Amino acid sequence: MENLEALMHGFGIALSGNHIFLMVIGVLLGILVGVLPGLGAPNGVSLLLPLTFGMQPVSAIILLSSMYWGALFGGSVTSILFNIPGEPSSVATTFDGYPMARDGRPTTALATAFGSAAFGALVGVVLITLAASWVAQVALAFGPPEYFAVYFLAFASFIGMGGSPPIKTLVSLAIGFALAAVGIDTVSGSVRLTMGIDEMVKGVSFVVAVMGLFGIGELMIAVEEEFHVKAISSKVEWREVFRTLVGLPKHGWALLRSAAIGCWMGITPGGPTAASFMSYGIAKRLSPRRANFGKGEPEGIVAPEAADHAAGTSALLPMLSLGIPGSATAAVMMGGLMIWGLNPGPMLFVEQKDFVWGLIASMYLGNVVAVVLVLLTVPIFAALMRVPFFIIAPVIVIICTVGAYSVSNSYLDVMLMMGFGVLGYLFKKLHYPLAPLVLAIVIGDKAEDAFRQSMLMSKGSLGIFFAKPLVTTLILLGAALLLMPTIWRTIGRMMPRSEVKP
């Protein structure tokens, strides 16, 4: 009850003309940086940060967070239309969003994505509203063993539920781990796997890898297959948008499950990327139309989008309440908080009620604004698909090259990106899954750090992973996921009439 009262107070702050204006500006800028690959939410927010120094903290955070929502939506647009994920967390959206758009239904794909994303975000904000105090305690229960267990769970879900042969998933993961190990090792402080190239000390950037694997790799496949984008009517069919949105409740169960996964991964430090992958994997495993996944199945868009946005939204809670930024964007915002003279931590909720509840109220409003604006701009984005392939292809190469260079103004990154393009092409040709590779690049070194920190704490005993109920549950859950295919098969054999096919 107390929370609801505070929320009403927050709406009083957020619902001023000035703040609504800031939301619109923030969302529009966000969609722009989200759509332009290579310029993601973290860059956008950093670029905007200096403008906020003269503002009231609550106005500043409303502007920045609106930009974040806009960028999250914009990121899905490029994933679906170009197969280039703007953010790590939109990778899973490409699996079904891109095929659906390619098959001539870009409006449906985008509307499905935005609708589910908005639902996920809403669940995330409601959760923040209701569980502010409780969540802080859950996050505190996470030490190195628990972190490792969550990552283990994410990897295991891929092997067990990814759909590719487990051994191929494992190979893909292993290559990702090796790439994640490049650079300085946190635990020993020594330099690893730089192959004598001094600059490699910075490690392999996720953006560079993804631009190559998805952007260039996909392009090479397309060129080889003489792929042509079919001319799609530029008229966005508003009826189609409405029909899609009205039809979303039939995916109600998938929406709820994905939002729940997203919230769990957002609060615990799994993050949006792990959430969207895991949600996609589970949706695929549980869906009766499993064979249709990867070919434009609506639930394949619903699951990652709802989970991604639920996680992205609920991840702000640990940032505010504990000072743990769940994502790069949250880290930039946290820097902003400090510059405005606020200290993230449990006391923020006590000392800065106006700020915290103004922000939470603006999350409701900002997401509504984002959905409306992004739907209104869909025609512009969908029209991009009409551009012929011989124009799109060079544009993609340019975007990827510029994007890779802009990560840290380095030619090495451009070369690496091209290398990843070849790798992506080979993976596709040999039917190895790319997603585990990306996941391992993103969280591989974190998982390694967490494991070695755990080993330091336990003096080398693996018992630390079974020492507390939370970590034991997570590890057992991971092990169960890992063995899932075998279990399904056994059940299938025991019950021949079962609908579940191995």
Add this chain to the structure above:
Amino acid sequence: MSQKPTFAAIAFGLAIGFTGAANAAWQPAKPIEFIATAGPGGGTDNFARAVQNIVTKYKLVEQPIVVVNKAGGSGAEGYTYTKAMAGDPYKVVFGTSNAWNQPMVSKVAYNYTDLTPIAAMVQDEFLLWVKQDAPYQNVQDFLKAVAAKPPGDVKMGGAQSKDTDETLTRMIDKAAKVKFVYIPFKSGAEAAVQLAGGHIDAHVNNPSESIGQWKGSTQRPLCAFSPQRLPDGPKVTATQNWHDIPTCVESGLAIPQFQQPRTVWLPGKVTADQTAFYVDLMKKVQATPEWKEYIERTSQTDTFLIGDAFNKFIKEDIERTRKVAVDEGWLISN
């Protein structure tokens, strides 16, 4: 740093827009890049941005300034990049003592001698923190409890490996004849959260890294590794401010001083005029009220070192770290 006597003259010349001695004074003619050797939100990033804000606000330089983060490899990315920019006076790199300490303990591709020192603008303090509900009232209690347990049972967290936090931990080991197990995390903020959750027993964070946690009563400082108590100021908790925390020496842990300087460098092979320009710029920044406000907000100590004083500081700090590094076998052979 032989150009020291010309500082005053250049400052004077700039102040009145005097450009007559064109061959002595150098002025930037294109945008300047500030390279922060830490990710957005980290202490070094805040430092670089604080300087950028002041320079922009007072229009101390006519050219625009861009801050870029090169945090890879615990900052090595930024230094290596700057080394490659030898002779380019439009790259200014912001870091800490890792500029000279990191090359000592890991095989990175730069050394501090590849850079031109400009200034150490401020020193960040270190404190020894324990969980709020820990039974220890002072350092003595805590160290006795550590000594009573088998070596390696008590966990000290910190940012990075073989950097300041671990060096200080090993100095505590020696001074108090105990043995902590050191758990490296990515940042001090991460270590603070781990302490709040009770996964580690202590850490040696800077004030700004843990002030929120102290306010929120999840952890408290036992002592400060500084020669005198931190300056008086507003209350942080209901009853205490930084000045109420005893120094470590005062409470019986014989480490009189351990601080982390926040440093500014140019690439190597720049001219004396260019160096002088930036030294002077940092001097002006340091004299503004906004700078004082930044130092207070982050509870750092106002020490401004340039020229010979800075070089002397580097030499002393290297000696101190080398001792620990030799004992621990961290030194790399190259």
